Amino acid sequence: MKGLVIKSTGSWYDVLIEDQDSQSTTAASSRNILSCRLRGQFRIHGIKITNPVVVGDHVTVECEPDGTGTIVDIEPRRNYIERKSTNLSKISHVIAANVDICFLLVTLREPRTSLGFIDRFLVSAEGFRIPVCLVFNKMDLYNEQELAVVERLAQLYMHIGYDAIRTSAVTGLGIEELRSRMEGKVALFSGHSGTGKSALIQKLDPTLQIRVGEISKQHLKGRHTTTFAEMFPVAGGYMMDTPGIKEFGLIQYSKEEIRDYFPEIRAFNNQCRFDDCIHLHEPGCAVQQAVNDGRIAESRYINYLSILMDDDMKVADWQLE
Numbered sequence: 428m429k430g431l432v433i434k435s436t437g438s439w440y441d442v443l444i445e446d447q448d449s450q451s452t453t454a455a456s457s458r459n460i461l462s463c464r465l466r467g468q469f470r471i472h473g474i475k476i477t478n479p480v481v482v483g484d485h486v487t488v489e490c491e492p493d494g495t496g497t498i499v500d501i502e503p504r505r506n507y508i509e510r511k512s513t514n515l516s517k518i519s520h521v522i523a524a525n526v527d528i529c530f531l532l533v534t535l536r537e538p539r540t541s542l543g544f545i546d547r548f549l550v551s552a553e554g555f556r557i558p559v560c561l562v563f564n565k566m567d568l569y570n571e572q573e574l575a576v577v578e579r580l581a582q583l584y585m586h587i588g589y590d591a592i593r594t595s596a597v598t599g600l601g602i603e604e605l606r607s608r609m610e611g612k613v614a615l616f617s618g619h620s621g622t623g624k625s626a627l628i629q630k631l632d633p634t635l636q637i638r639v640g641e642i643s644k645q646h647l648k649g650r651h652t653t654t655f656a657e658m659f660p661v662a663g664g665y666m667m668d669t670p671g672i673k674e675f676g677l678i679q680y681s682k683e684e685i686r687d688y689f690p691e692i693r694a695f696n697n698q699c700r701f702d703d704c705i706h707l708h709e710p711g712c713a714v715q716q717a718v719n720d721g722r723i724a725e726s727r728y729i730n731y732l733s734i735l736m737d738d739d740m741k742v743a744d745w746q747l748e
């Protein structure tokens with residue numbers, strides 16, 4: 428039988444068995460969920476991965492006499508989002524597979540999302556050209572200064588070509604914009620713990636049973652309320668709720684890949700004097716010129732260098748004026 432992995436807790440996976448009589452594999456088709464384990468060891472492209480099967484994977488399962496199932500095969504992935512727990516870590520962790528769109532939650536406080544985090548996430552989505560929409564959540568909390576920062580950041584990223592919306596899970600601001608962007612799609616929700624991923628999904632569909640966290644008053648940080656990834660049928664598609672991420676360690680990319688995964692830098696690729704320019708100190712570099720002219724944001728360029736140099740440099744971040 429074929430199925431879709433809709434929840435992963437580490438050793439057990441909930442697999443939605445796809446209706447064999449119907450062509451449709453959308454959320455509306457039958458909700459036959461089988462609790463499954465993995466058979467043996469899977470190795471994906473020879474790399475050590477902590478979790479070989481993830482939400483969004485299409486798998487083949489066999490039924491066991493005790494009513495559970497065994498995952499015996501994984502279909503090739505269209506794409507996936509992968510990270511390391513820290514930049515130094517050697518082990519990578521796949522967050523989700525077969526994603527149509529990523530929503531990256533950004534909050535200025537409770538908790539603070541840094542530009543280094545945003546830019547690293549964007550690079551990993553660019554690897555597969557998965558569209559990203561930045562979701563500036565908790566808009567109800569911000570003072571004037573913070574609202575100005577949201578405005579500045581939204582402009583910065585929209586100028587590059589990323590989508591951005593402003594939301595509040597408390598007031599309902601932006602919920603319809605969110606819904607319209609994910610309609611009929613498999614959407615990944617990512618961001619730090621406590622940014623409101625689960626709260627926004629709950630707001631999209633109040634009938635869902637989702638655990639939303641309490642912000643601990645001492646730390647004003649989330650406490651990892653969501654501990655495993657799960658996908659929920661929402662708006663004719665699926666919303667993938669994932670556990671909050673502290674740090675987005677990038678897997679190893681080549682210098683050419685990193686150069687290509689910043690769209691506004693990629694746009695200058697054949698305008699430098701040298702074809703293999705990595706836009707560092709080379710003479711006749713169109714990118715360095717564009718940074719000087721203000722056509723490329725300095726924060727993005729600094730973060731590009733920081734990724735290129737594998738983090739020896741300080742990462743650029745936003746500040747309140």
Ligand SMILES: Nc1nc2c(ncn2[C@@H]2O[C@H](COP(=O)(O)OP(=O)(O)OP(=O)(O)O)[C@@H](O)[C@H]2O)c(=O)[nH]1
Pocket residue numbers: 564565566567568594595596597598618619620621622623624625626627638639640641642649650651652653654669670671672
């Ligand atoms: N004021 C305000 N609070 C919000 C908003 N969205 C979420 N919260 C609160 O922030 C806290 C964390 O929300 P969650 O939805 O659990 O956050 P999460 O991103 O799912 O966190 P993890 O599951 O730990 O990754 C909860 O107390 C929410 O009520 C918002 O738009 N405004």
Ligand SMILES: [Mg+2]
Pocket residue numbers: 624625626638639640652653668669670671
């Ligand atoms: Mg959550």
Ligand SMILES: [Zn+2]
Pocket residue numbers: 699700704705706707709711712713714715
């Ligand atoms: Zn250059």
